Amino acid sequence: xxxxxxxxxxxxxxxxxxxxxxxxxxxxxxxxxxxxxxxxxxxxxxxxxxxxxxxxxxxxxxxxxxxxxxxxxxxxxxxxxxxxxxxxxxxxxxxxxxxxxxxxxxxxxxxxxxxxxxxxxxxxxxxxxxxxxxxxxxxxxx
Numbered sequence: 001x002x003x004x005x006x007x008x009x010x011x012x013x014x015x016x017x018x019x020x021x022x023x024x025x026x027x028x029x030x031x032x033x034x035x036x037x038x039x040x041x042x043x044x045x046x047x048x049x050x051x052x053x054x055x056x057x058x059x060x061x062x063x064x065x066x067x068x069x070x071x072x073x074x075x076x077x078x079x080x081x082x083x084x085x086x087x088x089x090x091x092x093x094x095x096x097x098x099x100x101x102x103x104x105x106x107x108x109x110x111x112x113x114x115x116x117x118x119x120x121x122x123x124x125x126x127x128x129x130x131x132x133x134x135x136x137x138x139x140x141x142x
Contacts, residue, residue, distance in 0.1 A: 009015070109115045126135060
């Protein structure tokens, strides 16, 4: 068989320098160790945080929020009931005022003094001698 000769490298390809390789490898390993330490520190901080299942404070706050919402809803209901009562009272007052105004328009007298004066006037007519027919006509209006 033929003799196998060692490969010949072309001129533009140089043999790698082993010292540069080791130096670069050490630098890269140093950077990896530094990043690994930072990673471990962050992982430790994460592990110190409460677990997802441990939401006691959050559950307490949710329960407190629900309680406050219930109280608020009760207050709104009671306020609504008070406003409904107030509206009912205002409606009844309006009806009573309206009926009073209707009665006042039907009655020609505004004060008790006017009524007393009218009574005195009628009595004086009777005493002066009004006939019975005229007296009946006078009192028929009332």
